[in-house]
Amino acid sequence: MLDIKFIRQNPKLVSEKSKQKGYSVDIDKLLKVDQQRRELIEEVDHLRSERKKAAEARDEKRGQQLKKELKEKENKLEKLTEEFYFLIREIPNLPTDDVPVGKDETGNKPIRKWKIPKKFDFKVKDYQELGESLDIVDTKTASEVSGSRFGYIKGSLVIVQFALIQYALELLTNKSQLAKISEYNPKPFVPVIPPVMIKPTVFDQMARLEPKEERYYLDKDNLYLIGSAEHTLGPMHMNQTLNEKDLPIRYVGYSTSFRREAGSYGKDTRGIFRVHQFDKLEIESFTIPEDSKKEQDFIVEVQEYLMQALEIPYQVVMICTGDMGVPDARQIDIEAWFPAQNKYRETHTADLMTDYQSRRLNTKVKRKDGGTEFVHMNDATVFAGRTLLAIMENYQQKDGSILVPKALQKYTGFPKIPSAKIG
Known part of the structure; x- marks a missing residue:
């Protein structure tokens, strides 16, 4: 607040x-x-x-x-x-002065692009068709078992997903590698596997409980399932006063996330682009107020570095006032190129909350001069399921196989997911 x-x-x-x-x-x-x-x-x-x-x-x-x-x-x-x-x-966080004013997503402003999308000499398939043909994505069985907007990820694609996570964790926990990305503070991130359930009061303190219709609620336990790891990473220091010398404090959390997608009726109903359950690697950081915007820009640099290592074309987008969440003061998205859709789709978000959440959580910092004030908080996507889908579409081959990005091959142990024809 x-x-x-x-x-x-x-x-x-x-x-x-x-x-x-x-x-x-x-x-x-x-x-x-x-x-x-x-x-x-x-x-x-x-x-x-x-x-x-x-x-x-x-x-x-x-x-x-x-x-x-x-x-x-x-x-x-x-x-x-x-x-x-x-x-x-009831009052939302105020957007920073560099945020474009707009009513909805149509007011979002692309600010830069990286890599010209590849031109294929064959008819491209979307990730769902590729996944079904290679037996690595199964939504039919998932719909019978769990309902719509669920999917099984199988076989080699699971190995690629965990390769993404391992690659990102190695980078984010390595000070010398982070120093090569940016001149800003290269302090490493602490890996965390957080709880996926949260008390209603704490969810509200995070200013992420609303809209409640998007949340899964366990009535008997009075707990909500989180929609992102940040929801239980952010409260790790509630009711605490941190020392300035310890900031920034950076976490990278891996968890399953749950969303009802109540407001997405009719959107992306085919496949696993928009689902009720997905796995995600998420950043949460705590800084002194004057460093929070620099922290967000640093996080975006890290996100771009990872996407460039995967060699996936993308654009960076400044989200407008009307498309931001309640606690966000500044939001920057990365949208990856999906050749089958012939457009960019959101795969990453970086949110600066200033002291909006920390004031509700009562998370403060004791400054070097002896004064005390609320910390500033950032959260951001490292990798979620949509990056996996972007890899599938951008790395598909004419014979139906999918190449594995070179940056991930040392973790997968194989250079491609072979065509179903080859076996």
């Missing part, structure tokens, strides 16, 4: 920036409740002080009268505090 002091000083700006993200927020009502709450806090503090004096003077009658007044004021304060936090949490 935003700092109430900032909202008091910049009500018009907060209202305008919220509208840019598609949210109509009642700033006047929030400020009115805030003022009433502050006044009531002073009254409660005064009554507590007077009651203490009455107790010291052994004035029982006065003490009982103050007790009754205090109870009434405390009940009113409790209700006002609930209303205050409800209203302030």
Whole structure:
């Protein structure tokens, strides 16, 4: 959530920036409740002080009268505090000034491209057709077992998926390799396998619980299944004060992710591009405020380095205000080229949340000068299932086989997934 002091000083700006993200927020009502709450806090503090004096003077009658007044004021304060936090949490994070203003994905701005897409001298197949012909993707059986938007990944394709993960982990945990990618701080990432279930209160503190219709909820256990590893990586330092000398703290988490895709009716219904369950390697980082944008740019450099190593054409896209999530202040996507669709599709995201999440999580940093403030947080995709699909389409051969990117061959132990005709 935003700092109430900032909202008091910049009500018009907060209202305008919220509208840019598609949210109509009642700033006047929030400020009115805030003022009433502050006044009531002073009254409660005064009554507590007077009651203490009455107790010291052994004035029982006065003490009982103050007790009754205090109870009434405390009940009113409790209700006002609930209303205050409800209203302030309705306000989204404000987009940074370099974010393009737009209503939806049509307002997103490509900022650079890498590698001209290959021209094939044969009719290309999409990943689903390739997967079925090579018996490495099976959605038919998955639909019978689990329903729509599920799939089995099988055989050699599983080996390629774990090769992707191993390749990325070797890079992200190697300081000397990271130093070759960027001049920015090359501190390595700590690998984590996080829980895939999260308490509702913590999910809400991460500002990722909504929209609830996208989440799988386990009613008997009062737990949600996460939609990304960042959901349980981000709270690792909730209610903690970190030391500036330890920042940045960087994690890379591997987990299964679960999404209901409730708002995606009719989109990508064929295949496994948009599914309810997928595996994903995700970054979460904590920095001092002045380094957070540099941290995001560094993460994007890492993402691009990995994609270039795979030699998959892509474009980098600055996401507009209306297409960003509630906690995001700045979002940069990478879209890989899918030849069968003849277009770029999103495979990676890098989100800068500034202190929006950390304020809700109460994650702070003690500065060198002795002061304390909220940390800034970033999260980003390293690899998810869609990268695997991009490899399949871009590396397909005329005979129906799929070559393995050279960067992954030392992990797979084979240079290609052979054609079904060859066996």
